[in-house]
Amino acid sequence: MTADERHLDQLARLVKETADEEIDCDQFLEIVAIFLNRVAQGLDPTAACRALKQHVRVCPECKEELLAIAQAESVDISCLQGEI
Amino acid sequence: MSGVEASDLSNEAWLAGLRARDADVLDALRERICLGLQSSLGHRAEAGEADLDDFAQEAVLRVMDKLDSYRAEARFTTWAMALAVRLSLTKLRRRSRKDVSLDASVAASLTDNSGATEAATHGARGEMFNLLRQGVAQALTERQRQVIVAELDGVPQVVLAEQLQVSPGAVYKTSHDARRKLKAFLSDAGYDSDTVGELLDAR
Structure with a gap:
């Protein structure tokens, strides 16, 4: 893949995952701890959890934070593979 | 070593201790955050041990500032760690790219x-x-x-x-x-x- 195609591929993936309503990075920070605690307990995702998963698909910085917090708190999020 | 084991504290005990500015609880929080940052960011070349110590110290202040926004649905330590990771990664991101000269x-x-x-x-x-x-x-x-x-x-x-x-x-x-x-x-x-x-x- 050329550099041009890589950038266009990346943009197309972001556009594909875009939702009409999205939480922003501050809202992500408000709910990420609740989200990880629910994942750790194997609880069903709430609407807020689904919004968080959508957010990290379009926000690489929050995805990086989610992975780091999970690592710091020893929460196994491998069950989210393919969803984030 | 602080006199409080972080793993022994309930959410309510964390809140009470921090609101009372209990030195042992503050130490326990700093140690807990420091360990978490070492585990999650310690492998990065740009994040030295001294940086992580500084970030942990600043994160404790951030947690104290935000204490009233804590919601009991989350474990207190996970909430605090989220603030610490946001603070640390923001600092590292700033350091990695100081201007926006675009490619x-x-x-x-x-x-x-x-x-x-x-x-x-x-x-x-x-x-x-x-x-x-x-x-x-x-x-x-x-x-x-x-x-x-x-x-x-x-x-x-x-x-x-x-x-x-x-x-x-x-x-x-x-x-x-x-x-x-x-x-x-x-x-x-x-x-x-x-x-x-x-x-x-x-x-």
């Missing part, structure tokens, strides 16, 4: 039609890419193009926000608005999300 090749990839012929050789996927280029050129404002290019170039949101003199939230909203416009542009041309996904996965 011109990224902007060219998204707007330069001279690449269209090349992309067109890849069939339907190339056609979609050409359409995306058109969308970037025709549907977005200058500010939206700038934010999308910066995003794809890996410019941290906080650095871009400072350069544009807006909040990171405003940068995110600009990006979201741009992505929505591009999604509508593709959809109007017959490329809904499922079609885009199929073409991206068909490589």
Whole structure:
């Protein structure tokens, strides 16, 4: 893949995952701890959890934070593979 | 070593201890955050041990500032760690990229039609890419193009926000608005999300 195609591929993936309503990075920070605690307990995702998963698909910085917090708190999020 | 074991504290005990500014509880929080940061960020070349100690110290102050916004649905330590990771990564991102001199090749990839012929050789996927280029050129404002290019170039949101003199939230909203416009542009041309996904996965 050329550099041009890589950038266009990346943009197309972001556009594909875009939702009409999205939480922003501050809202992500408000709910990420609740989200990880629910994942750790194997609880069903709430609407807020689904919004968080959508957010990290379009926000690489929050995805990086989610992975780091999970690592710091020893929460196994491998069950989210393919969803984030 | 503090006199309080972090693992022994309930959410309520953390809150009570921190509100009372109990030195042992404050020490336990700093130690807990420090260990978490070492585990999650310690492998990074740009994050030395002294940095992580400094971040942990600052994170304790941030947690104290935000104590009233803690919601009991989350474990207190996970909530505190989230604040600490946000603070630490924001500092590391600022350090990694102090300005937003953008890679011109990224902007060219998204707007330069001279690449269209090349992309067109890849069939339907190339056609979609050409359409995306058109969308970037025709549907977005200058500010939206700038934010999308910066995003794809890996410019941290906080650095871009400072350069544009807006909040990171405003940068995110600009990006979201741009992505929505591009999604509508593709959809109007017959490329809904499922079609885009199929073409991206068909490589």
